[in-house]
Amino acid sequence: MANMIDLIEKSEVTGDFPKFQIGDTLRVFFKIKEGDKERVQVFEGVLIGERGGSNKRAITVRKISFSHGVERMFPLASPRIEKIEIAQTGYVRRAKLYYLRDLRGKKARIRERQDYKKGKDLSTAQVNAAK
Amino acid sequence: MTMGIMATKLGMTQIFIEEGVRVPVTVLKMDPNFVVSKKTMEKDGYTALQLGFGQIRAKLVNKPTKGHFQKANVEPTRFLSEFRVDEKELANYEIGAQIGLEFFEGVLSLDIAGVSKGKGFAGVMKRHNFAGFPASHGTHETFRHGGSIGMRAQPGKVLKGKRMAGHMGDELVTMKNLRVIRIMAEENLILVRGAVPGSKGKVVEIKVSTRKPKALPGVGGATLEEASKNPMKASKAGAKGAGGKKK
Structure with a gap:
């Protein structure tokens, strides 16, 4: 009967997100509550890690805000995530980009993905077109 | 009821x-x-x-x-x-x-009441959350022991209900x-x-x-x-x- 649990977990995965990869720069539209009002806040940064699957899948996004590094985890099953956009694709060779925490400025850049292998590694424009 | x-x-x-x-x-x-x-x-x-x-x-x-x-x-x-x-x-x-x-x-x-998972014969650290002994500073072969279990000639016995190692789990537990x-x-x-x-x-x-x-x-x-x-x-x-x- 464990498949009942799978069923519940799958029904929790409701968001329709683009296929982003580690190293991409994402724009996460996140609903926040201020008193009675609800508004959408955009968090834009580099996707530096991903964990969990199914309804437990979560992403870590890092950005530099007023010269301070800010990282935020978003559970993808959260009803508070409105949408996610890919601002720029990135080419990296690691699953977790924790090394970015030690780098500043020009060193913390990520090369953009190019379409040199067919069917793999689409660049920003192509990813957005595919949506 | x-x-x-x-x-x-x-x-x-x-x-x-x-x-x-x-x-x-x-x-x-x-x-x-x-x-x-x-x-x-x-x-x-x-x-x-x-x-x-x-x-x-x-x-x-x-x-x-x-x-x-x-x-x-x-x-x-x-x-x-x-x-x-x-x-x-x-x-x-x-x-x-x-x-x-x-x-x-x-x-x-x-x-909700159910029979908890059996843990077998468990020591005092697992069973009663005892602290055990320090890992260093001269501790000799008593890392997970419970320490003293009583006093001296007075009362000259181990008190009833003293928490010790024993069987743990596999009992009816109610979560309220x-x-x-x-x-x-x-x-x-x-x-x-x-x-x-x-x-x-x-x-x-x-x-x-x-x-x-x-x-x-x-x-x-x-x-x-x-x-x-x-x-x-x-x-x-x-x-x-x-x-x-x-x-």
Whole structure:
């Protein structure tokens, strides 16, 4: 009967997100509550890690805000995530980009993905077109 | 005396409720319970309902048991359990009747009892949360010991009830006041906040909690009215959504 649990977990995965990869720069539209009002806040940064699957899948996004590094985890099953956009694709060779925490400025850049292998590694424009 | 029913523990997962709060839940499968017999004041000296639960192959049922079920006109079940019920309430149930999810209507919190996972012969650190001994600074072969177990010639014995190593787990444990998060009528599932004793696939006994329902963190809803606004609405939407359809 464990498949009942799978069923519940799958029904929790409701968001329709683009296929982003580690190293991409994402724009996460996140609903926040201020008193009675609800508004959408955009968090834009580099996707530096991903964990969990199914309804437990979560992403870590890092950005530099007023010269301070800010990282935020978003559970993808959260009803508070409105949408996610890919601002720029990135080419990296690691699953977790924790090394970015030690780098500043020009060193913390990520090369953009190019379409040199067919069917793999689409660049920003192509990813957005595919949506 | 509150009525109870039986259900199977399927396992745990986590879900989001409407407000964007993630809650850990235990999934319980509630197949129908059948009223197999009644204990009455005149005959037995107390009042209770005997419920049957779970499927069993006909081959495994012996003749006397079969007869017992036949009297109630119920297919033999794997488990039989008694639940104490008031005399007045007893009249509400008929022998042979089926009890389903309607049992949970309007109910916010449950007491759930099950047999905990057996841990075997466990030491004092695991069994009673003793601190053990320091890992260094000259500790010699007593890292997980309990220390002294008594005094001197006075009283000259170990006091009764002294916590020591021994068998742990595999006993009846009741978790009280577990909040109902969602009821999925189509699949006969109940989602309850938090953990429930026992391993997956084990049968647990569920009773309506006598305690005041706890508020859900970030959501509130400690009273029935308050809760019917939020989580119960979420439960209905969830029941639909889980049937493969989108919310």
